[in-house]
Each structure stands twice: as structure tokens, then as C-alpha cells.
Amino acid sequence: MRRVISLTSKAAATLSTVALTVALGTGACTTGDDDTSDETSAENSVTSAATEAERLTVEVVDVLPHDPTAFTQGLEIVDDTLYEGTGLVGESTLRSGPIGGEPTVTVSLPAPLFGEGITVVDSRIWQLTWRDGVAIERDRDTLAELRRVTYEGEGWGLCHQAEADRLVMSDGSPTLAFRDPTDFSVLGSVEVTDGGVPVDELNELECVDDTVYANVWHSDDILRIDPETGVVTARIDASGLLTPEEAVDADVLNGIAAFPDSDRFLVTGKWWPKMFTVRFVPTGR
Numbered sequence: 001m002r003r004v005i006s007l008t009s010k011a012a013a014t015l016s017t018v019a020l021t022v023a024l025g026t027g028a029c030t031t032g033d034d035d036t037s038d039e040t041s042a043e044n045s046v047t048s049a050a051t052e053a054e055r056l057t058v059e060v061v062d063v064l065p066h067d068p069t070a071f072t073q074g075l076e077i078v079d080d081t082l083y084e085g086t087g088l089v090g091e092s093t094l095r096s097g098p099i100g101g102e103p104t105v106t107v108s109l110p111a112p113l114f115g116e117g118i119t120v121v122d123s124r125i126w127q128l129t130w131r132d133g134v135a136i137e138r139d140r141d142t143l144a145e146l147r148r149v150t151y152e153g154e155g156w157g158l159c160h161q162a163e164a165d166r167l168v169m170s171d172g173s174p175t176l177a178f179r180d181p182t183d184f185s186v187l188g189s190v191e192v193t194d195g196g197v198p199v200d201e202l203n204e205l206e207c208v209d210d211t212v213y214a215n216v217w218h219s220d221d222i223l224r225i226d227p228e229t230g231v232v233t234a235r236i237d238a239s240g241l242l243t244p245e246e247a248v249d250a251d252v253l254n255g256i257a258a259f260p261d262s263d264r265f266l267v268t269g270k271w272w273p274k275m276f277t278v279r280f281v282p283t284g285r
């Protein structure tokens with residue numbers, strides 16, 4: 001059964017960047033002069049920084065259980081296995097297992113480490129920490145710690161671009177850093193902008209081919225980003241997934257994992273009781 005989540009004003013109300021709200025305006029998709037722009041295809045990605053990002057919403061395909069005690073900071077699917085990193089001092093973990101099932105492997109991060117984004121790189125996993133300046137490399141199967149490297153600044157989201165063979169890392173600012181997946185050294189960076197306005201608080205990331213998706217902290221928005229230019233090509237409204245009752249004990253949306261070779265994504269949030277398999281579709285469909 002499919003259920004379409006309609007666009008609400010909630011996402012706009014929770015945008016952390018006021019200037020961004022102004023830049024976006026209040027209208028629907030206005031990527032051209034065509035009056036039928038509401039039907040603009042998701043495939044017609046915007047390529048110019050001067051053009052407004054496409055407006056998309058989520059179509060729920062399936063609902064799966066999620067550990068409501070998991071303060072989700074990283075979510076990724078590889079070969080039918082779901083990897084989830086969680087945060088908070090003394091409660092941080094990395095876990096792996098079947099999608100929608102109980103984790104089969106769980107490891108804890110000792111205090112004072114505060115777990116953040118994760119990503120799989122071949123047989124290894126990188127796990128960030130928030131303000132500890134430490135990235136932990138782990139064995140993908142056992143999740144056992146292999147080594148630690150240090151970095152400057154905060155760690156938020158992380159994903160791996162296989163073709164470019166580089167990590168993409170967020171730190172709460174509008175800047176995405178590119179890092180070497182072997183030694184974690186900085187290879188470069190890009191500032192993310194929407195309509196020319198920098199977008200900060202980029203959080204959990206997901207790399208899909210040459211595109212990067214990012215949750216925006218304190219909002220229900222997911223951004224589709226061209227990492228070469230930093231341009232936001234689509235803004236996806238993922239509000240309304242939880243019922244008001246479910247949302248009472250839940251924190252923000254955070255966690256996006258692409259199903260391999262599919263147009264579907266798994267999304268969840270911190271302390272959310274559910275995960276949602278969704279497709280991104282044009283608003284108003």
C-alpha cells in the first residue's frame with residue numbers, strides 16, 4: 001500500500017536559515033515558464049545555481065520498525081545489510097543486521113565519545129565522532145575497531161563516493177569536505193548553496209553515484225546536492241512521516257540510506273519508532 005505525504009508548512013517553519021526561506025519563496029516549483037511545472041519530472045534536475053531547486057516530497061512505500069532508543073546519526077545499506085551509527089555520550093553504538101530486523105552485531109563507543117556519521121568503504125567502516133576529533137575505522141563484518149585517526153572541527157555526516165573514491169563529510173556548516181578514504185586526509189571542499197544562499201547544518205549524508213543527499217538538522221528537509229558545484233538541485237520535504245503521537249517522544253529526522261540499484265531510500269530519525277522506505281516524487285503529485 002502506498003501513502004503520499006503531502007507538503008505542509010512545517011518544513012518551512014523549521015528551516016534554520018531564514019535567508020534560505022526568503023530565497024525559496026512560498027510558491028511551488030518554478031523552474032521554468034511552463035504552467036505545468038508542478039508536473040516537472042524528478043529526472044529534470046536543476047543544473048544552474050541561478051535556478052530554484054526542484055521541490056519534491058516523499059511517497060511512502062513501506063514502513064519498518066526502528067529501535068526507539070537509537071539516537072540515529074548514520075544510516076547506510078550495503079548488500080542487504082543495514083548499518084546504523086548512534087550518538088550520545090555513553091550510549092553511542094554501531095550496529096549491523098538485516099533491514100527492518102534486529103541488529104546481529106552491535107558495538108559500543110566508550111564515553112566520552114559521541115558517535116556521528118558512518119560509511120562503508122569496501123571491507124571497512126568509518127565512524128565519526130561529534131566534537132571528539134576522532135574517526136574510528138572498523139571491520140565491516142565484526143565492527144571491531146581497527147584504528148583511529150584525528151581531524152579538525154566537528155564530525156556530523158559521512159558517505160563514500162565509490163567512483164570518485166572519496167569520502168564526503170559534513171560538520172554542521174555549509175561546507176562539505178572531501179577526504180581520502182584510506183588516510184582521512186582532506187582532498188578538497190565545496191560550499192553548499194540553494195539559490196546562491198549557503199545552507200548550513202547539513203547533517204546525515206548519503207552518496208548515490210555522483211549525487212549527495214543531506215538531512216538538514218532541525219528540519220524535515222532532505223537536500224539533493226551536486227557535490228561538484230555545491231548547488232542544491234532539489235529540496236525534499238519529508239515532513240509528516242511520524243504521527244503527532246509518535247513524534248512526541250522522537251527527535252529530529254536524521255538518517256538516509258539508499259537501497260542499492262533502486263530509486264528507494266530508507267529514512268528515519270533520532271529516537272524514531274519507525275523507518276520508512278520512500279521514493280522522492282514531485283510535490284503535488
Ligand SMILES: [Ca+2]
Pocket residue numbers: 074075076158159204205206207255256257
Ligand atoms: Ca547515510
